[in-house]
Amino acid sequence: MQPITEQVNNLSGVSSLSQPLIEQYCAHSDVFFTSKENTLLAKPPFASLLVAGTKNLAEQACESLRFAKELGFNNPVVIGAVPFDVKRPAHLRVSTNVATAIGLEHLKTLTPLKKEAISEQPGAITQQPAPSIFKRSVQNALERFARGELEKVVLSRTLEVDYPTPPNTHALLKNLALKNTQGFTFAIDLKGLESSERVHTLVGASPELLIARKGNRVYAHPLAGSEPRSQDPVLDNARAEQLLCSEKDLREHALVIKAIKEALTPFCKHLHIPDVPSLVSTETMWHLGTQIEGELKDTQASALTLALAMHPTPAVCGYPTQAAFEAIQALEDYDRNLFTGMVGWCNSEGDGEWVVTIRCAQVEDCKIRLYAGAGIVTGSSPEKETLETGAKFNTMLNAMGAEMNTAQGAKQ
Template structure:
């Protein structure tokens, strides 16, 4: 892989930290709000790398660019030791009561055999404010330091224009949408979740075992693996979909399936595969188009939450993570909007789904010193 150095001393505009690699990149003058235009530029050889973010809604403006400089290391990001910023929660969007009602509405739709949707993912957000400007780099450091696998990402969304100018998406995603290394391809979708009980090992293990035994969660997970496998089989060879396994994160247990495949070296790039796979039923639902319409009706515009963040080089190598466990940091560094969602099927319980999003929100809020959501927010 090629490596160049950013010698400006400025904070990077893009960072993706993973256990086996860290990619850090500067801003760049060649920008793409269309993912397909970025693919064309890579294929032409005019540029060596693409970095950035894909929005949740395909066709909405992306935040992709060819960086002026890229640094790729074979070790994860090494976080500094920033002080924990002070954020005060000021609103839930929507309120917990409204989120439960949205879930109840979705459950009613899904229980109707005549309705086409079998699963839909509904999300909510909480807004927090800081009296002092906070650096996105400091939040990234906290995310990476609090993740056993050193997962973390930071993306300047300015390329998307409008309200995203100066906004940074920062978080710690555990979910690999797709990674391509040479001719090897991996997608590791997560669907089906349970909140961890970190102060009680026995209860934590019981939560994991209950998830692994849950027919409801396995059915939800199967929607995802079926679709991911089908998309990869259209573009790859030797697609292998093993049985789901437990995957742990600092806040949650998940059902996860590492799906592998191969492609010719001149085959679809990591970015092309990401475009084909996104959005999976893990963040949207199934069937995709019908589930997306339900999300738009019940939830509204998501922006870059539940999109994808990543990189790709001219040889087709790269990695794209699903942009979950994340928050948008405003341009002035004083406002934070954190997101979490959950998959809804006909057997879902609105109160349990609200609790699941609360657990997932802790992944981004906990390292910022917010350990509990107050009444009216959580």
């Protein structure tokens, strides 16, 4: 895919390489997003903040971008985060001050970034809920499947890491980008939502592309079905091979593909979906992934419109969607808010990239809250799902320079 953001403003006149952009990021005010192809750094002043329930969010975004263009800005961009529950306020900003660069994949050819400490002292980790409670929720989900109430639900848990002084969010972002050059690394200032002067940032490195649009072409790369990586190469390969032919994981994956096909078909002239998924690896996980490509009937539907039509996919919610959503409300005892929502950007042409908000955390003052979920279907094991969510925390824990012990299920 060619860079989508070629035409976007570069008002600060920075070079077109992403490393300087990441160096210029300021945790107190900015929004940073990078994919393999594009890096965007949006700085204040922001033209407006779109927080309405997301029902008509795409229209609002479209109007605000048109208005910004009428005011003489060449390439305004909508950038930010939409929550898991689309009835909750989104955190999207219209920016006319966006610097762009090529994607992070090219970081490899630049002076290597070095991993930085995010805090002088280690943080204290608390699991919320405790693994035993998470396992009970998985068991409850299995009982719901047996009663025929639904086929899949994604259940999640969190870790709270408390530091004696505020951790360095900029260093955390750089560490994430350094290790996840194949994924989508982001940092979104959330102060507009909370009206607090303290650093409050959503930060993460998602491996999952919800949708990218460039002209009349669309791309999606849903992931579902996972195995933790192992540091032992033989075991690591064996886990990957096992995943590729796991009946349970293929069934879990197929539900996601079915829903995405239903969501995208009305918009597309052609939609290419491979018959079988392939393996996707991150630093910490193996996943089953399907590379979907389509051609739009027309370019009326923006990347944000398409993303909202797809969200929440069964990769983060379950199947059927409403039953899964209700099961999540009943079984999770915390507020997901932005976790398992979407993060990304969209320009006035309607082009953009939206990724699933996973492998992420919220940094607030001296606390970092990490999130991880796993798809549960008939055949899932409470023990294995706890280990899987534990392994998913490692994307953030590694970047934080933190570690949980094996008993807590987060070791590789």
